Amino acid sequence: MKQHTSIFFWLLLAPFALWLILLVIIPHIDMLGIALREQTAPREYAFSFKNFIEFFTEPLYWRTFMRTAVMSILATALTLLIAFPVSYYIAKMLRGRSKSFLFLLCLIPFWVSELVRTYGWMILLRETGVISNALQWAGLVSGPVELLYNDAAIMVGLVYTSMLFMVVPLVTVLESLDDDIIEASYDLGGNMWTTMRQIVIPHAMPGIVSGCIIVFMMTLGNYLTPNLLGGKDSLWFTEQIYTQFITRFNWELGSAFGILLLLLSSLIVWLGLKLSRQTLTSTMT
Amino acid sequence: MIPSISQPPSLRWTYRAYILLFYIFLIAPLAVVATFAFNDSLFPSLPWNGFTLDWFTGDTPQRLGVFSDSAMLESVGVSAFIAFFVTALSIFVATTNAFLFERYDFRFKEFLYMLMLLPLVIPGVILGISILISSNSMANYMDEVFNLEVEFLRPGLVLVILGQFAFITTIATMVIGARLRKMDRSLEEAAYNLGASKTAVLRTITLPYLRPAMVGAAIVAFLMSFENFNTTLMLTSSDSPLTITMFDRLREGSTPELNAVSLLLMIVSGVLALISVFVQKKEDS
The missing domain is CATH 1.10.3720.10 (MetI-like)
Structure with a gap:
């Protein structure tokens, strides 16, 4: 195996990291962030479990699930x-x-x-x-x-x-x-x-x-x-x-x-x- | 239960009948789609009114064949455009990923490999919405802070390409990585001993060895992109690719033109599938 400091290693790591972070990890973190918020006024948001509570209180949703x-x-x-x-x-x-x-x-x-x-x-x-x-x-x-x-x-x-x-x-x-x-x-x-x-x-x-x-x-x-x-x-x-x-x-x-x-x-x-x-x-x- | 152990003939024949039924089940839907492409009727259903090629070549408004339907042809073009870029991007990143994971040892390698597999586990619809959310919040940010409207971050071709690229790269990495793992390293060492540089070895030894896997992975990537529906559905806008156009037509109630398109699709993907099987067979020998 080669040494870690080789420039080739970093050249190979870059596309992998960009692909994974930009297209998979950040989008899912963003999705979690949106799921855990609630609109309080136009363009104003606050942290809340409202969406998850709505899922459990509305029978159509959890029955479909x-x-x-x-x-x-x-x-x-x-x-x-x-x-x-x-x-x-x-x-x-x-x-x-x-x-x-x-x-x-x-x-x-x-x-x-x-x-x-x-x-x-x-x-x-x-x-x-x-x-x-x-x-x-x-x-x-x-x-x-x-x-x-x-x-x-x-x-x-x-x-x-x-x-x-x-x-x-x-x-x-x-x-x-x-x-x-x-x-x-x-x-x-x-x-x-x-x-x-x-x-x-x-x-x-x-x-x-x-x-x-x-x-x-x-x-x-x-x-x-x-x-x-x-x-x-x-x-x-x-x-x-x-x-x-x-x-x-x-x-x-x-x-x-x-x-x-x-x-x-x-x-x-x-x-x-x-x-x-x-x-x-x-x-x- | 194996040929060398005798079983009562009744059991043998029941087993064979079951296998036959299974293959009928497998072929039936494709066979009817293909057959009704030639039915001389306005609906893709019985009765059989005789053979016609109208659904391929017809050009009257009532009987619009595939080759005269400009909206359909345009969506084929859109799909091909998307598939081309998805294939190019994913084969490039998959090749660098393969070298990264097969040729280097680094901290958290196992964990990063597991992360690399993640896009296969995430349902296509969710991959689509998460990318939609991320790119949308990025576009809003650019709008608010720099007063810039970044068109490509809104639903459209670029997002469709990125969404498909996100998971097709994983599949391509697995195909190319498997080939690289099987490579005999002494071939490269021999070239180094003969005084070849790193890039020369890569160009003349390693990449030619990987070529069958890269071609195979490219065919798979192209087909998967062309046929993708779930991720595309969430990210597309007015320029709809073929699967989305067909889906819309299907819900409106279809004419046998849809069968004709499907038959052409089957022929093209069948031929591509056979080529990729052939390429892999050659790779093994």
């Missing part, structure tokens, strides 16, 4: 349940070309804009959409059915959008599990379920935790999917933030909401890391 948290946890669990068998199939059942082909096929939809993916679900789910028509054609329903603008539609969209971020860490961790260990488990009299529970899942735990953390964060901060698939009553917390900032121009309350969302996200991530004894750096790389 809780609802976003619960639905994000549910979406994370569903994504894990759906992705695990698929990742296992790719990592353990396939070899060579078919393996890389199916893995790549898993990735390609996510290179496409989230807007396009969500638009696809709208075409599938709406009253005049593909699924409604297919159901009528099959004689299962007598008239058009509206499948859009409800919580199930939001859930489908969220799970779809998160899939990649679960499949990649799961495939990586499952590939590192030696086939011999699974065979040994069978030789010792284990069946499919005991092998799953005692060998595969404990081995896959780091991947499960990484996937869940990333999916949860992305779902919590999502705006497009609940907004387009859930319609007017989607009640997602990021929509509240948008409303306060852009429609109502109440930046103080909007900042307080932003801080609360950040706190919730950090708390769940921290819990996940503690429970699995991992660090943020190891999860992300």
Whole structure:
């Protein structure tokens, strides 16, 4: 390693420091400052917890907050349940070309804009959409059915959008599990379920935790999917933030909401890391 | 559960059917978006009225195709402009970050690396509003103290570029840093022993070695910028980039022109994705 005093070190530190301080640290300190103030007269502000008190006293706000948290946890669990068998199939059942082909096929939809993916679900789910028509054609329903603008539609969209971020860490961790260990488990009299529970899942735990953390964060901060698939009553917390900032121009309350969302996200991530004894750096790389 | 352990055929086929269903789930939304781009109807829904290219080439007000829709084309230009600057800025800072963290030891290195990862953990909407708040208070300060109206600190292209640059740099740093970590240092030492200067080694040995990672990271950065929605939504003004224009159209009720735009987007991002996978494959060998 080089000496600290080298001019190159300072030349490399400068862009890093400028980027991080100006675009990440100062803006968040400013946001906290605005969240903790109250307008007392035109252009006069005072320190106050008013915005946070408003959040806890107005049921619409904290209900939306809780609802976003619960639905994000549910979406994370569903994504894990759906992705695990698929990742296992790719990592353990396939070899060579078919393996890389199916893995790549898993990735390609996510290179496409989230807007396009969500638009696809709208075409599938709406009253005049593909699924409604297919159901009528099959004689299962007598008239058009509206499948859009409800919580199930939001859930489908969220799970779809998160899939990649679960499949990649799961495939990586499952590939590192030696086939011999699974065979040994069978030789010792284990069946499919005991092998799953005692060998595969404990081995896959780091991947499960990484996937869940990333999916949860992305779902919590999502705006497009609940907004387009859930319609007017989607009640997602990021929509509240948008409303306060852009429609109502109440930046103080909007900042307080932003801080609360950040706190919730950090708390769940921290819990996940503690429970699995991992660090943020190891999860992300 | 692995190919070498025999399972009842019924279980094997159920597993395969599940995998097939999963891939249908993955492809369906993209397939319908692409298909309805060619439907000879005013709405992107069934019934199928026959094949047409109107939504690409049409130029009547009723059937405006992508290539004649000047507002749409203009927003593609805006997006490309933003993506170009975001890519250039983030690749530059990511490269200096990679050297900083892979080649130097300094106090608080672990902590600073964790700070470097932060933008990935912060929801896009919040990153957007925090930068909005900061730049706005800076603009107000300039106005009050120096009586200067600093236009670029108000919502608009510059803020969108800064907002996307804030988090895309983290992703690019991870890609370039991983490549630099794998480099064999003896290559550089050999060049020093042969009398090369520091800049000559950088230009002829280190940077060429990093090039595949830099190209890969640049493709990812460009795509992420082009497709970004959450951060952009909070920072944009009248010159709206493509995702914002598409979002507005979608809420007004769309014509299949939107499908045509989406299909073109899918093709471009698919090709770019394949190039970046190819570049990384070459990097491994």
